Amino acid sequence: MKGNHEGLQARWTHLYRDYLPALAKARDPVQKTWPVFLDHCFARIILDNAVGEDRPWMEVIKQPAVKNMSASQLEAAIGLAEKIATGNANLVDLNDKSLQMRGKKRKAVDTPATQAPKAKKERRSTGTISSYFLPSPSSPKREAPMPDEESTAIKPSAKTMNSDSDLMDMSVQLKRIADSSITPFRKRTLSLLCEIPRGRYSTYQAMSDYITKTSHKTCARAVGNAMRNNPFAPGVPCHRVLASDGSLGGFNGHWGEDGKFASEKHRLLYEEGIRFDSNNKVKGPPFREFRSCLWLPSSG
Template sequence: MESLRMQWNDLYRKKLPTMAKARDPAQPKWPVFLDHCFARIVLDNAVGNEKPWTEVVKPPAVKNMSEEQLTNAIALAEKVANGEANLIDLDERSLELRGKTSKIGTKRKAAPERKPDVKPEPKTKKRKADETISKYFMPSPERTKKCTSPTTDDDVKPKSKAVSDLSSTAGKALPDMNVQLHRIASSTTLTPFRKQTLTMLCQVPPGRYSTYQAMSDYITATSHKTCARAIGNAMRNNPFAPEVPCHRILAADGSLGGFGGSWGEDGKHASKKHAILYEEGVRFDSKGKVKGPPFREFHA
């Protein structure tokens, strides 16, 4: 069993992510790049079968899978690496099992995506309904005592100009992200954490969206522990909006989130955020929830 566990860890933690980052021709397209995404896809298909793997095996999977389940997971991962199994099809089926696509007539409640071999973080207190993760382009309010990062306001644009600029960019040529990355890296007033979050924004492509939680998950897994609130605080005063697209970041539940100092569908500038997202190709359903899974393919 120990040999099987080592083989499984090597496949999903090292081999598949390395192949994905190198755009290995074994797959025509690599829809994911992170180890826990590969674990989700393989385990849902090889162990979960007709349900998410977390409903079949208690996390962490590597310690609780049976010999047969480990063997099946390794076999499928090898097929992906050898090009014998289509990763895109497997990913779509995994998302379908979790109720994250429109292929299921009645969506079931999506199971949270968990890293199979990492102990879950302790639960944090829920925010009150009227609290916002981030009030874009507004002067920073009183800092929260926990889960915040220091920010500086030396190069912050006034709210009215930033909101106006963002609304007026719909339908125009896309900014050169290499230029934006240089602006971020060259800033003398941004903290390293703020530079990291703004750099991640440049990776979210037009027509896609991500969430504060997705960004914090990536930083926690690859750099240091953080949370959605800290991400929001770091993005609160985005000096490079709208070229650095913080408008593509939504609330974790798929709702619109904050914009221009207000929150949610009833916010003063909600229609402007909807307009720019619609122009880029992001769609919401009749209940105000965004369609499709969030972008999580962040990379260093």
């Protein structure tokens, strides 16, 4: 249970500290208005509404919240954060409610015309990702199922299929990868993850086969090492990559069903429609339809 609690803490921290601020700064259309951009503002709004409910969260639990929330409180906070990230919860309304709890009013600057604060200048790497790699709104939502997929895997719901917001999010993630200082091989590998649709999975071997075919020789182990401690997870979905034998594979630096974060990887996959049999082997064929891993050296 301790491992699962730590997984919830990691998930919550990533959502409010990295993922939601990235969406806000990119002005992702999933929210018509982004009234806040900073991580502590997202934490305030979500914790007041999910944990405090009718009062500021500090009156319910001690600070720091991440260390003092129960599993159910973490799940509530994560659930609300994910609703904000998918447009199923209105951030402006939640912010107003939070401010009312604290006896404050929303400032005039919290309007659609407000400019996001300038992000700290990052050290740019020596490469960029070709615009051809960015997902196209005209791309198919999901590949047609293989003959045995209908009988072995649960059909994904509309929530698991790639939507326009999913495509926009992948564009955001690709830019984050391109602007980072990680190695070119890690950029190539992590960028490939952005092609795996919700409701599908791939394998380390399938990814290494594609890179070997289109770029240079590599192996499944090298691909796995490149994804260790993925700094962009879960937005860049390394959880959708499994071992070639259909078993769970690695996640967050740990391997297999006994890994520290195995339950978290299972949860993420289950929510996207991926199912495993009684032997903990995944159902359905792996995604291999990679087509645009064109990471090119910068001309500058």
